[in-house]
Amino acid sequence: MWTGKRLHNESAIWYRSDVPLVELDQDILDHLKSEVRDFGETPSSVLRRLLGLNRGTAPEIAEPRQPPDPPAIHVDPPPCPPTTAPGHQSSTTRNQAPNADQTAIISPHEVDAARHAIDRFMLILKKLYLWSPERFVAVERVKGRRRIYFSRSVAEVAAAGNAVNPQRIQGTPYFVATNLSNDRKVAIMNEVLTLLQVPFPKRPELIRILNTQNMIHQPIELPPLPETMEEKGAIDDDQI
Known part of the structure; x- marks a missing residue:
């Protein structure tokens, strides 16, 4: 109406x-x-x-819509590093083999790679230094009547003779005369092995390596160094 x-x-x-x-x-x-x-x-x-009213009912008031909660993001905590008791190595550390080039072990591969007698001479000296850097200082006592074979000073070795061609022993602070006959290399190496008191069974094995015709089939590992060291005389240059 x-x-x-x-x-x-x-x-x-x-x-x-x-x-x-x-x-x-x-x-x-x-x-x-x-x-x-x-x-x-x-x-x-x-x-x-x-x-928007229905007969007999009160109007409905729409509640404001709340935005949905964002999905929960689960983040895993970073893994804790394994703990190792003092004085014990982890299994990973134990299983890591040391680099053979940095140990006092002479491998067949290293001997095979050393094609010349001077290379094998230097290889043995390097391994002897790795065997005991503290005792290797004794090599400075290996001298001829008129020559110095080992020194921390390249000039000192060079001044000891004509064309001695001093070279640094790899991985050491020492220089050694290298312009030597094979017989003199053997004599010097014998003197070094004696001063460092390398056990007798190992000495022939190391001397044998100096001959480029000889190969080894098993690694040569140097044993622990003795406590005492012997005093030895000088090499007679005139006798070699």
Whole structure:
């Protein structure tokens, strides 16, 4: 029912005998009329539809939607390094074989790679230094009547003779004269092995390596160094 009367303030009043009176401005009333969809639709039904109300029920107030919680991200803690009791090596450390080039073990491969007698001479000296750097200083006592064969000073070795061609022993602070005959190399090596007290069973094996015609099939490992050392005389240059 869309009846009403105009008042002094340009508003309209709807009236029905069975419902309360509501005062509306004219523009609101015109808007409600424009929203009528079906024939016989009342102002109350238009307002109920526009306000989203169902007869006999209170309007539902939609709660604001909360954004979903972000998915939990699980991060595994970093693995703890294995602990090793003091004085014990881990299995990884025990299983790592030392580099043969940095041990007092002469391998067949190293001997085979040393093609010349001087190369094998230098190889044995290097291994003897690795065997005991503290005791290797004794090689400075290996001297000829007029020559110095070992020294920490390259100039000292060079000044001891003509064209002695001093070279540094790899991995050591020592220089050695290298322009030597094979017999003199053998004599010097015997003197070094004696001063360092290399056990007798090992000495022939090491001397044998100096001959380039000889090969080894098993590694030669130097045993622990004795506590005492013998005093030896000088090599007679004239006898070699």
